[in-house]
Amino acid sequence: MxxxxxxxxxxxxxxxxxxxxxxxxxxxxxxxxxxxxxxxxxxxxxxxxxxxxxxxxxxxxxxxxxxxxxxxxxxxxxxxxxxxxxxxxxxxxxxxxxxxxxxxxxxxxxxxxxxxxxxxxxxxxxxxxxxxxxxxxxxxxxxxxxxxxxxxxxxxxxxxxxxxxxxxxxxxxxxxxxxxxxxxxVRERADETVAEYRARVEAVREQAPEGDPVPVFLYDSGTDQPFTAAAQVPPNDIIRFAGGENIFGDLDERWTQVSWEAVVEAAPEVIIILDYGDQPAEEKIDFLTTSPHTSELPAVRSESFFVLDYNEGISGPRVIDGLESFAEYLREHAAEAEDTEGAA
Missing domain, CATH: 3.40.50.1980 (Nitrogenase molybdenum iron protein domain)
Incomplete structure (x- = not known):
């Protein structure tokens, strides 16, 4: 998906x-x-x-x-x-x-x-x-x-x-x-802008799927070792506000290198692909699909990939757009999971 x-x-x-x-x-x-x-x-x-x-x-x-x-x-x-x-x-x-x-x-x-x-x-x-x-x-x-x-x-x-x-x-x-x-x-303008953003975030949080948070892995780059988002960068908030759990959200860092073994152990059900640079998102997905490290991950087997634009993942107003898009995706993912369980 x-x-x-x-x-x-x-x-x-x-x-x-x-x-x-x-x-x-x-x-x-x-x-x-x-x-x-x-x-x-x-x-x-x-x-x-x-x-x-x-x-x-x-x-x-x-x-x-x-x-x-x-x-x-x-x-x-x-x-x-x-x-x-x-x-x-x-x-x-x-x-x-x-x-x-x-x-x-x-x-x-x-x-x-x-x-x-x-x-x-x-x-x-x-x-x-x-x-x-x-x-x-x-x-x-x-x-x-x-x-x-x-x-x-x-x-x-x-x-x-x-x-x-x-x-x-x-x-x-x-x-x-x-x-x-x-x-x-322009503090009044700033206060109005912040109030709007807070309201949009709160609306997302109110619609988060019920139940246990979905484990989510953000894949930035890297083949020998993956580069990912830890606790101190916006994607960590995007994931948790939408109703997921960043599998590396316990690391007190910003963007950081981890091991494939740690990714496999966490068994993410959804993978966010950070889209930027010379490597298209589809190439990153192809790597995760074919790599022996990741090809059997639950998210890969179910093709549960979400592509996040670079500017929706760094500190700036567009993180609100990224949150809303990912939250919609996660709600659809949760609904499909419920349908699959119901049909089993």
Whole structure:
């Protein structure tokens, strides 16, 4: 039972009330913000560290999750450009394709200091170890020394050196929208957006199948050893909110490598395929179907595969769409299982 689904985007676009130093004119679905001569400053947490921000005007965003958060808050005019490695799905497939078209594509490389400096950025949005990196020489501290403000996905903060912050992945999304709302003076818009997302999540949880949670394995990549989602990334919440159980949800990590022996022992009944990069989802399914490690897994025998788009699996507004699509799939899976048991 293989499913490839794309949920229709449903994002709020209500007008917002802003401080007197800002004038808001709504056009289309985004808020156009015109700054007064003096920019506002506000203190907001960057992971566990309090940071004073001046309203950014020239942001660089890394990957779809960062861009989507800005676009969802109507902040397109504050985004100079985006860095999008080639493994990411095309931005033309985004519900914010029009917004992407209004800003500059800066690089298809990993985030680096040179592209930030060359863009004249005054603000960078990325995750810790998924954008910002000690090894590649681009960290919030380095950018602070350059006079460039930075913001990290709260979901990635649990092991941020010196200033860790631990939240559940979906709560990290809500926190980011609220904090960005404070930084840019659009907190009312942020609160309305978060309220909509919470309501959509609660509706899913209320419809979760009854009974024991279905064991679910997320397959990212890897042949010798699989790469998968542990407790600290959005797919863990997607799985449990929909009524499943992530077979590696007890690992206190983000994306991690495990063993095929552990996968076999957990006997997943559903496999989520994370779809990105040069290897199509069907190739991943073919591998799992033919590999001696996995060909006898319950999920493989019943062809219970669900394809999750990359941007529905990383911290960003599209995880709500991913949750709704997977939840629908899991409800259908549960119904088919009941029919099979009834016919036996």
């Amino acid at each position: 293989t499913a490839i689904r794309t949920a229709a985007p449903r994002f709020g676009a209500a007008p917002v009330a802003l401080p007197l130093t800002l004038v808001v004119a709504l056009t289309g679905c985004g808020a156009q913000i015109e700054e007064s001569a003096q920019a506002d400053t506000v203190t907001v947490n960057r992971c566990g560290e309090e940071v004073e921000y001046t309203t950014p005007q020239n942001a660089v965003v890394y990957e779809g999750g960062s861009a989507d958060k800005m676009f969802a808050l109507g902040l397109t005019d504050h985004v100079h450009g985006y860095v999008m490695p080639p493994a990411n799905p095309p931005v033309t497939e985004s519900p914010w394709a029009d917004e992407y078209a209004q800003v500059e594509f800066l690089s298809d490389d990993l985030l680096n200091k040179e592209v930030v400096v060359d863009a004249g950025a005054d603000f960078v949005v990325a995750g810790w170890n998924s954008g910002f990196s000690d090894e590649r020489g681009i960290t919030p501290e380095i950018l602070d020394d350059l006079g460039v403000q930075s913001f990290m996905h709260t979901e990635s903060c649990y092991n941020y050196p010196g200033f860790p912050e631990r939240v559940e992945p979906f709560e990290g999304l809500y926190t980011d929208l609220e904090r960005l709302g404070d930084i840019f003076g």
